[in-house]
Amino acid sequence: MTPQSSQHGSPLPGLPEPDPQTGAAVKAADRAHVFHSWSAQDLIDPLAVAGAQGSYFWDYEGNRFLDFSSGLVFTNIGYQHPKVVAAIQEQAGKLATFAPAFAVEARSEAARLIAERTPGDLDKIFFTNGGAEAVENAVRMARVHTGRTKVLSAYRSYHGSTAAAINLTGDPRRWASDNGSAGVVRFWAPFLYRTPFYAENEAQECERALAHLESTIAYEGPQAVAAIILETIPGTAGIMTPPPGYLQGVREICDRYGIVFILDEVMAGFGRAGTWFAADLYDVVPDLMTFAKGVNSGYVPLGGVAISGKIAETFAKRPYPGGLTYSGHPLACAAAVATLRVMEEEGVVENAARLGAEVVEPELRRLAERHPSVGEVRGVGMFWALDLVKDRETHEPLVPYNATGEVNAPMAAFGAAAKKRGLWPFINMNRTHVVPPCTVTEEELKEGFAALDEALTVADEHTV
Incomplete structure (x- = not known):
């Protein structure tokens, strides 16, 4: 061409x-x-x-x-896509905007359709304006839920550019802002082509990466670790698909120490990996999952956190200490509803x-x-x-x-x-x-x- x-x-x-x-x-x-x-x-x-x-x-x-x-x-x-453009136009004519404390059809339907596709019991949806805010709120949920402060994130990662998200990020864009989120601890995730573990095959890389993660937790104090956050498949950092067994191993470590497992699916979700979510490829269910981007193909800014039952229960009688003026904006949610239907109808x-x-x-x-x-x-x-x-x-x-x-x-x-x-x-x-x-x-x-x-x-x- x-x-x-x-x-x-x-x-x-x-x-x-x-x-x-x-x-x-x-x-x-x-x-x-x-x-x-x-x-x-x-x-x-x-x-x-x-x-x-x-x-x-x-x-x-x-x-x-x-x-x-x-x-x-x-x-x-x-x-x-004409169907998504039409849905945005129709929603603008019906109800262009409304505050997040109300039940609005587009918002409710978008949440329902997303929850239908998330793995396991990730059935509650907190809407944000994008992926970085989703990460911010997922980390806040984990810290309040556990009463702990430390969050572990990987080198070779990107989680956003807001205050906590940029400090969780593992690439050089973090460096200029590396002062805003106490309690962030980084570790090496597996990547056989440039292995930090001198591994000779994927099985060794997986085993050594999990041992490294567990030793990091031991030295940081398991009782202080609120969450581990990983991109299911790291995106901007290089699209390194995890070796078989790694994510299940992280899930088991989190369960053993009472740590919240957060998967960042902002880039990998909604069809990008050839499944609705990349987690589906690895048969793993996190406690919290962040999303954005593909949820409505970016036609109107939208992101969110999919929340498991045990995390949601923490806030059943206790107010969640966070919110956004445009959480679940009707135009963005209408675009998400149309996008998810298009994805289903058109395969x-x-x-x-x-x-x-x-x-x-x-x-x-x-x-x-x-x-x-x-x-x-x-x-x-x-x-x-x-x-x-x-x-x-x-x-x-x-x-x-x-x-x-x-x-x-x-x-x-x-x-x-x-x-x-x-x-x-x-x-x-x-x-x-x-x-x-x-x-x-x-x-x-x-x-x-x-x-x-x-x-x-x-x-x-x-x-x-």
Whole structure:
């Protein structure tokens, strides 16, 4: 797929005519007034987006991109699904907003539909505006429920950027804010490709990771640990699927010490892993589960905490000390109801599972055979990562950990090459993630892999 603009001829079929003047005005207003997250403001050049549909978006110059990032891994049903757009419009005409202390149809129905799909007895839903607030409230629930303060979280994790969530995060975005949440303790979760345990296989990695976690608890004092929080499958940190038995092992440790087990499914949930929740793959039920993103494909901000019976019972006669003005906002909940129905009716979860196994995995493994820069392929469903390396033998990353500026040039060049070929990648450190909408077609996937194939030749230039 090659992007086409007014400089290269007529716009792509189905796209509006290029409108560079409007695009320039949008960009100018952005640069004058919008403060962007995780960015040095003078060093960024945001693309002015004119529209989006399904798996694609386009700019004002007429360039179209196949989105292998799903926004920030949230447009699980693609852009502008007509049924979800219509549901938001209908709800706006009926009841655009209402305070959270009331029973509202859209809110009640969204909670019911989510609870139907969560594992085990996670049947109570506390709504938030997004994933970080979900993590904040899950941790608060765990601390109040147990009367303990410490929370254990993993390196190679991301849980959000609000006060407690950023301190629970295990990647470098935490460093500037590493002062706000007393009682956070980090540990190493399993990751065989870059094992911290000198393991030779998945069984060893699992066994040693569980022993490490239990020893960490012992040295921190089990009576002080309120919760362990894990991404079921870490997302931004690298899509490292846990080895068989690991999550069940964590569940058993939590049960033994009276620790609340929190699974963060903000990115992995709602079809992304080829199941409704990634926890379904591992036959594990946490005490609390956070969600956001795919619950309504990000059409209106929404997140939440799914709560087990024993945690809910703590607050049956005792007020829960937390709340949000927009908790369960009617527009967001209407979007969630429509999204969940679309996913059911159109077999979106099944599509992610089938194409993940039949197309994505074999195609990515073929790319790995062709390109020495691909060190490892890992993932499931529509949730994959290519670990790019300088040296396959040593696993040395293509760029150093948390690289910026000139040392990050190989990954920047790879990203530019992908975009030049009409593919919008999700890049983090030395990895490119393959996370298209769960509604993606086989034809679109192969189109994207052809562009990825060409872009990886740029990464290959930096291998030994």
